[in-house]
Amino acid sequence: MKTAKMTSMERVLTTLSHKEPDRVPLFLLATMHGANELGISITEYFSKAENVAEGQLRILKKYRNDCIYSFFYAPLEIEAFGGKVIFSEDGPPNTGLPFIKNLEDISTLLPPKIRSAKPLHKVLKAIQILKESVKSDVPIIGVVMSPFSLPVMQLGFDKYLELMYYREDLFNRLMQVNEEFCVDWANAQLEAGATAICYFDPVSSSSIIPKEKYLETGFQIAKRTIARIKGPTATHFASGNSLQLIDDVSKTGTAVIGVSAAEDISLIKGACKNKLTVLGNLDGITMRRWTPEQAAENVKNIIEKAAPGGGFILSDNHGEIPIQVPDEVLLAISEAVHTYGRYPIGSNP
Amino acid sequence: MNKFRFLIDGFERALLTVDRSAVDEIFAKSIELGSSIQVAGELVTQALERIGNAWESGNVSLSQVYMAGIICEELIDKILPPMSSERKGKPTMAIAVFEDFHILGKRIIYSSLRAGGFELLDLGNGLTTEDVIKKVEENNVKILLLSVLMLPSALKIKKLTEHLAGTDVKVIVGGAPFRIDSELWIEVGAYAMGKNSADALEIVTKLMGETV
Numbered sequence: 001m002k003t004a005k006m007t008s009m010e011r012v013l014t015t016l017s018h019k020e021p022d023r024v025p026l027f028l029l030a031t032m033h034g035a036n037e038l039g040i041s042i043t044e045y046f047s048k049a050e051n052v053a054e055g056q057l058r059i060l061k062k063y064r065n066d067c068i069y070s071f072f073y074a075p076l077e078i079e080a081f082g083g084k085v086i087f088s089e090d091g092p093p094n095t096g097l098p099f100i101k102n103l104e105d106i107s108t109l110l111p112p113k114i115r116s117a118k119p120l121h122k123v124l125k126a127i128q129i130l131k132e133s134v135k136s137d138v139p140i141i142g143v144v145m146s147p148f149s150l151p152v153m154q155l156g157f158d159k160y161l162e163l164m165y166y167r168e169d170l171f172n173r174l175m176q177v178n179e180e181f182c183v184d185w186a187n188a189q190l191e192a193g194a195t196a197i198c199y200f201d202p203v204s205s206s207s208i209i210p211k212e213k214y215l216e217t218g219f220q221i222a223k224r225t226i227a228r229i230k231g232p233t234a235t236h237f238a239s240g241n242s243l244q245l246i247d248d249v250s251k252t253g254t255a256v257i258g259v260s261a262a263e264d265i266s267l268i269k270g271a272c273k274n275k276l277t278v279l280g281n282l283d284g285i286t287m288r289r290w291t292p293e294q295a296a297e298n299v300k301n302i303i304e305k306a307a308p309g310g311g312f313i314l315s316d317n318h319g320e321i322p323i324q325v326p327d328e329v330l331l332a333i334s335e336a337v338h339t340y341g342r343y344p345i346g347s348n349p
Numbered sequence: 350m351n352k353f354r355f356l357i358d359g360f361e362r363a364l365l366t367v368d369r370s371a372v373d374e375i376f377a378k379s380i381e382l383g384s385s386i387q388v389a390g391e392l393v394t395q396a397l398e399r400i401g402n403a404w405e406s407g408n409v410s411l412s413q414v415y416m417a418g419i420i421c422e423e424l425i426d427k428i429l430p431p432m433s434s435e436r437k438g439k440p441t442m443a444i445a446v447f448e449d450f451h452i453l454g455k456r457i458i459y460s461s462l463r464a465g466g467f468e469l470l471d472l473g474n475g476l477t478t479e480d481v482i483k484k485v486e487e488n489n490v491k492i493l494l495l496s497v498l499m500l501p502s503a504l505k506i507k508k509l510t511e512h513l514a515g516t517d518v519k520v521i522v523g524g525a526p527f528r529i530d531s532e533l534w535i536e537v538g539a540y541a542m543g544k545n546s547a548d549a550l551e552i553v554t555k556l557m558g559e560t561v
Contacts, residue, residue: 086450091501094449097475157453161412162419165367209412239525241407261529285500285529322500 008066008138009195016232016255018274018311024303024341025066026334027141027279027315030059031073032092032323033330037062042323043087046072049125056126057133062327063334066313068134070127070194071143071320077185078153079119080112092320095153103155103163106170111181114188124192131193139196141234142189143319146201147178147225148218164209164217175221183228190231198234199226199254200319205240207260214245222252234258234279239318243268250275261317269306277311282333284316288324292332299336307345314341352382353392361396364417365409376424385428386435389466393421394550397461401547414546415453418460425464437557438468440491445472445481447495447509448502454524455496461546462553469494478509485518492556494549495539497524503533510538521552 006014006022014021034055035045045051056068075085075095084096100106114120123142130140145153151160151174163171186197202208204218226233235249236258242249243263250272257276259268261283272278282298290298299314306312314337321330351357356375363371379388400417403409429436442462446455452474462469472484485493493513497503503526510520519540527534527542534542543549 088501090504091499094499097450157451158415158419158456161415161453164412165416206407206410208410210410213410213412239529283529285526288500289530324500324504 009136011066012139012313015310015312016277018277018309020308020310020343020345023343024307024337024345025313026064026337026341027067027069027313028059028063028065028321028330028334029069029071029315029319030063030321030330031069031071033321033325033327034059036323036327042089042091042093046087046093047122049122049129052122053126053129053133056130060134060138063330064338065334066138068130068138068140069143070123070130070140070189071198072123072126074145074200074320075153076119076123077145077150077181080117080181080185081154082112083153090323092323098154098156098159100155100159103159103167103170106163106174106177109174109177111177111184114184120185120188124188127189127192127194140194141196141198142186142192142194143198143200144182144186144189146199146204146218146222146235147175147182148221149201149203150178150182152203160203164213171217179221179225182225186229186231186233190229194231196232196234196255197229198236198258198319199229200236200238202236202238202240204245205237205242205260206244207240211244211248215248219248219252222249222254226253232256234277236279236319239284243271246271246276256313258315258319259317265302266305269312272311273309274311277313278306279313279315280306281317282315284318284321284325287316287329288322288326290329290332292328295329295332296336296339299333300340303337303340303345307341307343310343351391351395353379353388353395356392357395357399360392361399364396364400364420365413367413367416367420369420372420372424380428385425385433386466389425389429389464393425394465397421397464398547398550401461401545401550405545405547411453411457415457415460418457418464418546421464422460425466429466432468436466436468440557441470441489442467442492442494442553442557443470443472443484443488443490444494444496445476445484446474447476447481447497448505449497449499450475451498452496454498455494457546458494458496458523458543458549461550465550465554467553467557478505478512481509482512485513491518492553493518493520494543494553495520495522497522497526500526503527503537506537506539514538519556521549523549
């Protein structure tokens, strides 16, 4: 039986309800490729809301994507706290030296206010432009760094781990500040027109901290934070492993889990069944050297394992496709999703 | 026969649970049993290698690897102070974060090697090709360990290795892009690639043995 063609929004909502839509939704999370589409540098591209909005609209059309991804770059939130961002022409903007130099400074740190944090305004403006354009036909995915993962850029990873293990007082204080900011920032994006929020939380991954530590920290923080975000969320582990956490992640109130390419998608799908929609898990690093044929084969394999029954969105494993991935590979991924992703899965040529 | 063998399991467990009092207690026992360099090589290095391998197989997390490394580094510094003649510091070895500022990988390798009784220079973070070339020449570095997190940073190592071609500097790379793409270290012209602290200890031990 064929299913009638759906809009991207209908397709995504159907899969989120663990039913089979007309085909597998494609979330091609290309942030920097929009600069190529506009023929401008990455630095210039991210300097204006209009550039990113236009770039996302071109990606939507060119790759027949099923979402708009209003994510600019990870250290944007660090700019809001007054930290520095280093732009590069061959990769995503990177955070500079951590702005919290002394752990004791955490005791006086305050969450930035959205209305006075200028770096955030271009994202809100881009979301508004995009919403005006796609209306309710295509979901717009906003992004926040989780309160638990943001300190990697605020303090540096090494100092953050030492804080987590040795300075519970300051750790709790930093989480309080970051939770306030995260909730405000997520809700501002939803008010601007975002449909859902991607909650990036790589530090909670079992690649980074043991499960016992996650249950004491990242899990509790996610439960509190997600409960205050006024829209659906997807939790993304940005290449980190999460298979052993799936039951717990489903209890944080999130609807989707972004998973690693290093874990078996069949096992992940089995563990997530009727609890979480799986987002993943093409490997973004090796993707740059794939041929179009390899790209199609990789998409087909993942779809066969994870798509039956719905509850699955095809995407990369990291939430940010490297600019080094050629357009023909992205086009091949899209074509493969449109070919092999038609439901019912299993009866396609 | 390793005289510390009956201590290794408990030491490893204490490190993984970041149980400082248990770590200190076992370490105190170990220094009664052997020389400083034996404790570094036969207890601490072995425990760190096990932890590095356990991370590789997905059984421990990065935070445990990091905490184990810095705890061991601190312990070994007490019995083998920096610049101690017993430390293995020749030929000159150095480590840096190349192009980006994600320093955790570098700190893990730096701590693990120092805890294993090696001495190495920390050249810094966010270094460009030109910075690295200058520092390598200034310090007469022969073994250069480079850590990266971002793919563009990894790809830029090629320019550096091309510049160093024909010299006796050996470039060893590590970091997420190299762990994920097993051919990348060859593409950028590195001498070797380490996936974890256990690999780093093994590669450096072998290289130091060859070049002393």
